[in-house]
Amino acid sequence: MSDVNSPDRASACPFHNTAGGAIAATPTGCPVSRRAAEFDPFEDGYQQDPPEYVRWAREQEPVFYSPKLGYWVVTRYEDIKAIFRDNLTFSPSIALEKITPTGPEANEVLASYGYAMNRTLVNEDEPAHMPRRRALMDPFTPEALMHHEPMVRHLAREYVDRFIDDGKADLVDQMLWEVPLTVALHFLGVPEEDMDTLRKYSIAHTVNTWGRPKPEEQVEVAHAVGKFWQFAGKVLDKMRQDPDGPGWMQYGIRKQKELPDVVTDSYLHSMMMAGIVAAHETTANATANAMKLLLQHPQAWRDICEDPSLIPNAVEECLRHNGSVAAWRRLATRDVTVGGIDIPAGSKLLIVMSSANHDEHQFADADLFDIRRENASDQLTFGYGSHQCMGKNLARMEMQIFLEEFTRRLPHMRLAEQRFTYVPNTSFRGPEHVFVEWDPALNPERVDPSALQPRAAVRIGEPSAHAISRPVVVTSATYAGGDIIRVKLASPDGRPLPRWTPGSHIDVECGNTGISRQYSLCGDPDDAAAFEIAVLREHQSRGGSEWVHNNVKTGALLRVRGPRNHFRLDESAKKLVFIAGGIGITPISAMARNAKARGIDYEVHFSGRTRASMALLDELTALHGDRMRVYVSDEGTRNDFRALQVVEGTQVYACGPARMLEALQHASMGWPDDALKVEHFESTIGTLDPDREHAFEVELKDSGLVVTVPADQTLLAALRKANVDVQSDCEEGLCGSCEVRVLAGEIDHRDVVLTKGER
Structure with missing residues (x-):
């Protein structure tokens, strides 16, 4: 991404020439390709599978203009992440704007209800956004969210109890819509009301904002949205009478007294309505998508049934592969170039995160559903940067608990024959129904009451890379000169292994020693049937290579993590x-x-x-x-x-x-x-000596949190103690897993992985 005035910018129309009678032209005069002219996110193809629907764009025309929408559409990971990162050039102000303008009659209906949806955390520019985000952040911290876990577990069990002996269910209608809505109301501090009414309100809000209601539907939708607005106002008025009660909205009311210029009346009303949708609908859709996806991949379902420690990363992979937020919107505040395409100031952008989540440049073998994928949490379903979803960890917690409940009590569940349908809109995506079936006679709890007891601890935040391993079998182990053993590894069930790129490594767990060691892959990246490593016996080593040489024989079962690549090859080099x-x-x-x-x-x-x-x-x-x-x-x-x-x-x-x-x-x-x-083979960094160090402070841009790093701690350790998730692996400055951008300040670099320019 660059300014259009950059002297080395790409041609204005790099993806197709001006000859050949184009169907239409972009606002900059470039011809619109046939496929760009046909793009319609309200078609069933987009609703069924957004990443597949725009595959052609991701591969051939990553930024294009859609005449039907009047939006520029962005499809690649790097471009979308850069847009999220720069919220000044790419304003979020249109995120809640109606993507389909409604007629005067519907607008009059909305006005009759006093509808005045204004700024919320998702569509607010700086300098107003960050002070409000900081003021309202505390209830979303991991420590605060843990208090909601017992309630979510109780609800999950209660709803499964209702249908577990029936042998069939619609997971959406019978659980996955109502439970997240109840959790959302509990979190917000809203008294529980009629679930069906709130469901209609929520769907109406989605259709009104991100959908394409037909003219005859617009008035009905407007009435529902207007009633939703009035409902939110009445509940807020009731909350003001008891501002000391539990809930995020009551917390906001108390903050209003402390910061009246930051947390205003109109802001609270808008956040009440938006919060019900955001805290509820995205989680309901995300879990419905996850259950559909997992049951469509029986081996992955069996894996999490047998090993619940895989559930946190399975949640991330479900969010990546089939997330509940398919796309979002931004407004260009100045002339800019995105992906080689000139975009004028004032342009509207549809950024398709679901496409970015299938970008081969970021996710190796991106279409493969792999619950052990090492970088699944790089997904952009929650957005990125200063506007990243504040409720992401509440959604993760709910999804983990739902999956743990289903895998523990209904491991024999399977999808019933059905065609999945979706409410047509650009952004929020989840099946309207997920019909499943099972044999109640096989319910584990009928013969083993312990099946009712939770097995997995909920992890608040991104999953730890150290918790994600996969079983492999040694298909050959041969000596290759001197003290070097060549080892080939394959899946025990013969399934393909994850694709990898040159420079990648895997972590081999050395049995029950507690030791794991990184070994570079030296085989053919195109061979999906095997990983190959070569290990030198180091007699003065810390024990990893000795263990490999003494224990790795043909037929042995091992566990590995990865592959990961921190030594990536630049294929554009001359x-x-x-x-x-x-x-x-x-x-x-x-x-x-x-x-x-x-x-x-x-x-x-x-x-x-x-x-x-x-x-x-x-x-x-x-x-x-x-x-x-x-x-x-x-x-x-x-x-x-x-x-x-x-x-x-x-x-x-x-x-x-x-x-x-x-x-x-x-x-x-x-x-x-x-x-x-x-x-590097090993770190050249010495042990931290507190007597030679000094304490310092870091400010985190997205949250506004200030963390003090004591003299006897690393920045990584201090961030973890403050419940901030940062991926890491070696903790020796060798691998680059914990790399983060520094926006300001002087850095004392002590890694051996970054180059001079990267530092």
């Missing part, structure tokens, strides 16, 4: 230089294979003590021919890094022992910035 020392050849081998397959100019430099100790040497020599340079200490040959020709456009990737990498760092002083990318 030339690639690969440098490996010893076992460092493992990630380099996959990278070199990829460069050859893509026709990129490359060379491989491989150093070792003896030829016998150099893993993969013979097959690499056969594959890469004269692009392969081999340096063997016993033969008196050594790589002279000063002789390397590294010019602009060349990328150098290196992995090997610390002494080799230090020499490379020294030799790279005269190279272009960030030409050298390094993968």
Whole structure:
């Protein structure tokens, strides 16, 4: 994303030329492609599967203009995340604007109810938004949300009790709509009213804002929305009489007394109505989507039935693969370029997060439903940045509890034959019905009363990467010279393994030792049937390699995490230089294979003590021919890094022992910035010494939270103590898992993963 005035900006019409009689033109004069002209998010194709409906755009025309909507449509992950990040250039002010303008009769109906929906947390610009968000944030903290867990569990059990002996149910009608609505009302502090009436109100609000009601439907919808508005006002007036009661709205009323200019009357009324929809409908739809998706993938369903610790990450993958918020809207406040397309100030954007969640550039094998996906929580269903959904962790908690209840009490549940239908709209998405069936005679609690007891602890926030592992079986374990063992791993049931990219690694859990170690994948990224690693026995190591050599035999069952990639290959480079020392050849081998397959100019430099100790040497020599340079200490040959020709456009990737990498760092002083990318075996960072450190404070932009980091803690540890979720893995500055953007302030970098330019 860049300014349109940037001197190196892309052509204004990069995806199609102006010849050929275009159907229509964009506001900037570019021709509109046929598929862009046909785009209609109210069609059944979009309702059934938004990511598939816009696949053509994601792959060929990631930003396009829709004449039918009058919106620019954005479909790729990187562009959408950048839009969410910049809420000044891309104003949220139109998020609750009617996407389909209604006629004068419907507008008169709304006016007759005094309808005046104004600013809420989702559609408010700065400088008003952040002070209000900070003022109203406390009830959403993990500590505060935990108080709601017993109530959610009680409701989930009570509703399942109602139909568990029937052998069939519509999960939406009989549970997944009413329970989230009850939780939403409880959280907001709203007295429970007629569920059916509130359901009609909520659907009407969705259709009124994000749908395309027919002219004959608009008046009926307007009456429902008007009644919803009046209901919200009456409840708010009642709450003012008892502002000390529990609930987020009462909390807001108390905050109004403290901050009257920040939390105003009109703001509370709008938030009451919006809060009922946001806290209820998205969770109801998300859980209905999740149950449909899990039951359509029986192995994934069996996996979470047998191992409830997988449920938190399964929730993230369900939100990624089939989320309840398909798209959102923004308004361009200035001329800007998004994805190479010039977008004028005043343009409206439909940002399709469901498409971003299937972007292959962010999620390997993105269409695969994988409940163990390492980066599933990168999903954008909750948005991103300063307007990210505040209630995301309440939704996560509810979904975890619902899935835990279903898997524990109805593991034999299956989908009934049906066609799924959706309320046509651009943004909120969930099936109107999910019909399921089972044999009540097989209900576990009939023979084992312990099936009624919860098995899984709820995790508030993103799942921990350390909790997500997958079983694999060793299909071969052979020695490859010296003390190196090559290991091939496959799924025990023969299913494909997750796709991975060159430079990726997996974490191998070393039995019951509590040790896990990272090993680079060195096989073929296109081989979905196997992971391959090569492990050097390090006699002075911390025990991981010794365990692998002593215990990993053909047929052995292991557990691994990943794959993850913090050593990603830049395939746009003009030339690639690969440098490996010893076992460092493992990630380099996959990278070199990829460069050859893509026709990129490359060379491989491989150093070792003896030829016998150099893993993969013979097959690499056969594959890469004269692009392969081999340096063997016993033969008196050594790589002279000063002789390397590294010019602009060349990328150098290196992995090997610390002494080799230090020499490379020294030799790279005269190279272009960030030409050298390094993968380390071990951290060079010492243990934290509190006597040599000092305390400091960090302010978190999204929440406004200020965290003090004591002298004896890392920033990562302090954030965790403050209940802020930050993914991490090695905790040694090696992997980059915990990387976050710093917006201001001086940084004392102590990692070994970022380049000079990245720092």
